[in-house]
Amino acid sequence: MVDDISAAAVLRLLPTRPRVLALGEPTHWQDELLRARNDLFTRLIEEAGYRAVGIESDCLRGLIVDDYVTTGEGDLDDVMARGFSHGFGAGAGNRALVAWMREFNADRPAHDRVRFAGLDGAQEISYGESPRRVLLDLHAYLAGLLDPTLLPCTAAHIETLAGEDDRWTDEAAVADPTRSFGRSPQARELRLIADDLTALLSAFTPQLTRGLDRARLYARAATALLRYHHWMADPTPARMTRLLGVRASIIADNILALAARVPTLVHTHNLHLHREPSTMKMGGMELEWWSSGAIVRAHLGPEYRFVAGALGTIPGHGVGEPPADTIEGQLYALPGDRFVVDPRSVKAERARPQDWFGYFPLDPARLAGVDGIVWVRDCSST
Structure with missing residues (x-):
């Protein structure tokens, strides 16, 4: 099933509206992906009653953004500069989402305002x-x-x-x-x-x-x-596995804290959201740990659902047209620049080669743990 990006299209893939609906992305800093996220999230807020948005950014800095979207406190330029980590405040898509949330909340009572949250800790792998x-x-x-x-x-x-x-x-x-x-x-x-x-x-x-x-x-x-x-x-040798686990746990704990209060939308990299153990090669070691999505799923069961983001090309980073026997290749052959697809309709023989270190294609072996796919054909960002 292929459909336009909308709240109804995503919710049709699910048995009920979940408490936590997570949307992933296969790479960061691509405004086409953020615009697709914004189109979906704003409709889910308006039409399905979601009242929190959590993204992969510093949870403490996120308080600055939450104050702005709920009360109007601060200046948008300053909020974008100080309220995000990882350089995410510079993205036009994130700025548009914050501005929309502030406008949506402007005339609403406090109990019905949509909240913003950073989900990440104040740490990274190297910091x-x-x-x-x-x-x-x-x-x-x-x-x-x-x-x-x-x-x-x-x-x-x-x-x-x-x-x-x-x-x-x-x-x-x-x-x-x-x-x-x-x-x-x-x-x-x-x-x-x-x-x-x-x-x-x-x-x-x-x-x-x-x-x-x-x-x-x-x-x-x-x-x-x-x-x-x-x-x-x-x-x-346990060091790196434990560091990755600490980060996954803080993201999961922050998602669960939001979901305890209101229906919650989540946006992070796909790798944080799947339900199986995460794996990574680093420094000659094969590392494995439980992702944030797996931890949240263990707490919430079917009240946690994951929609993966997928894309076709990023010419600025050497990611060209995908091979036809991959997930992305099958979706690239379909008409349309952006759509929602039922993952059960996709049959791929292999994973797409990773043409750029910052981009992670979808893995057919993990597709059974994905509830939907949001597809964006081409990303022009560099």
């Missing part, structure tokens, strides 16, 4: 930010609402333990665990402090009615960052 700022934000939240004697330490003690931010952000640590600060005595103590602060959120939940969702995000981000830095310092 992790300092936990200082987010620990201080979590500490300040609790200190403002609880008896200060309940807190495990002062804000000044967190500042002293964390020290200068650049001691945490040395990108050379990805190749040399000895360069990481993540297993220092100070980092170990900060992990205990983060655990104690998180426990206070749970123990005093009935009292912490104002801003609790944001405080829980601080707690998730802080503990994930400290866990990430801990494994950056690990000298054993």
